[in-house]
Amino acid sequence: MTASGKLWLSSDGQRLNLDTQGHTREFAALWLRERAPDSATLDPRTGQRLIEAAELPLDLTLESAELAGEHVALRFSDGHATDFPLEALVEASTEIATSVPGRTLWDASLAEPPRADFAAARQDDAALLDMLENLHRFGFVLVSGVPTEEDGMQTLIDRIGPLRRTNWGGIADVKSVANAYDLTMTQRGLEPHTDNPYRDPIPGYIWLHCLTNAADGGDNTLVDGYQAALTLKARDPEAFDCLTRVAPGFLYHDDTTRLEGEGPLIELDSHGRLARVRFNNRTERVDALSADELERYYAARRAFYHLITSDELTVHLKLDPGQMLIMDNYRLLHGRRAYQLAGGVRHLRQGYVDRDSTTSRRLVLRRQLSGQPSQEASA
Incomplete structure (x- = not known):
């Protein structure tokens, strides 16, 4: 960026006006003071604020503002x-x-899933960053070369963040068992859903690792929940609005x-952008x-269900031994076809990793590999 702009202060000095490329932006003097990017205001290592912003005088003003090269020099009252x-x-x-900054939306026409190699991601920071960027962009990534051992995924999890432990333990079996404590442990098909909306916080990323998959059926289904939500908004705005307002329990x-939680099936952030989707018919109340x-709600939910179960939006794949899906549980809806055990075995292992550690690892790697200062890394 070149410094092709101009600055001026409001008559009371409480506003800075910045004009660049014909677009004028206004900044409050108090905002500029509490966000000042210097070592007297922010800790250089953590970026935490060193002043008490609530004690700044409400009548704080700007005494001067000057455009100096690629910087704006400010002096406060x-x-x-x-x-x-x-x-x-x-x-x-x-x-x-955009409603989904930094994301690539997809549907059934997705020609090739985003892929990663387990050994490369475990050993090389650039390969790990590429895996995490694809996970952020597409909402899932298919990892190959995972050791077919019960905790074979653990060494890659350790490169990103701690394994999330739940009442089911850490890395748990996903296979048909007697007296199943969850429907994933049966042979029934599973409708598209997000995991564990009854937890607080909801698990951020699902790691699903295939050890054996010789059973008849059991193919995985994947749906981009953001694509489904925006398709619903385009085709039925009233249904979209309803699903952002009504917050069922789980x-x-x-x-x-x-365990109990609540939240809308389509959740927006404070800027009106998509933040997460929830869909879990088994636990919704x-x-x-x-x-x-x-x-209104039942009609809207039905319209959304028809989209997430449609051939138009669904990608099908069957995991081979040594493959693993990592899925964004705030975005991706996943399911499976029913399967039969006669003559075959289907044994997968599943764990959760939270969003904060995953996002942090991605942003820190991006900064380190690009040489950016830490405060310039963004999502």
């Missing part, structure tokens, strides 16, 4: 002076037009555990809302 990178100010005030219980509201 409390005597503090700082330099802002011009690019940082432009980025901070630029609205993101319940799981057994002899030793009771919608409240006894008014009859009119329930009528």
Whole structure:
């Protein structure tokens, strides 16, 4: 970026106006002061604020502002002076037009799943970053070359973050067993769903590792929940709106555990962008809302269900031994076809890794491999 712009202060000094490329942005003096990118305001190592922002005077003003090369030099009425990178100010005030920034939407026409090699990702930071970037962009990645041992995925998990332990333990079996504690442990087909919406926090990423898969059936189905949500918004805006407003509950219980959560099937962030999808017919419990509201909700849920079970949006694949799916549980809906054990065995292992450690690893690797300063890494 070149410094082809101009600055001016409001008459009371409480606003900075920045004009670049014909677009004017306005910044509050208080915002600029508490976000000042200098070592007196932010800890250089962690980026944590060293001042108490709530104690800054509400009548704080800017005494001067000057465009100096690629930086904006500011002096405040409390005597503090700082330099802002011009690019940082432009980025901070630029609205993101897309509902899914940084993501690639897909449907049944996806020609090739994003792939990664287990050994490469475990040994090489660039390969690990490529795997994590694909996971972020597409919502899933197919990893090959995983050791066909019960905890074969563990060494790659250790490269990213701690394994999330639940009431089911750490890495758990996914195979047909007697007295199953969850429907995944049966031979029935599973409708598209997200995992564990009754937990707080909901597990961020699902790691599904195939040890053997010689049973008849049991193919995995994958649906991009963001694509489904935006397709619903385009075709039935009222249904989309309903599923962002109504927040059903979700319940799981057994002899030793009771877990409850709630949230809309389509969740937006504070900017109106897609944040996550939930769909879990097995555990959903919608409240006894008014009859009119329930009528709208049931119709909207049905419309969404028809999309996520449609051939239009569904990708099919069958895991081979030594392959593993890593799936974004805030975005991806996954299921499977029913399977029969006669003459074959289907044994998968599953674990969870949370979003914070996964996102942190991706952003830190991106910064380290690009040589960016830590504060410039972004999602």
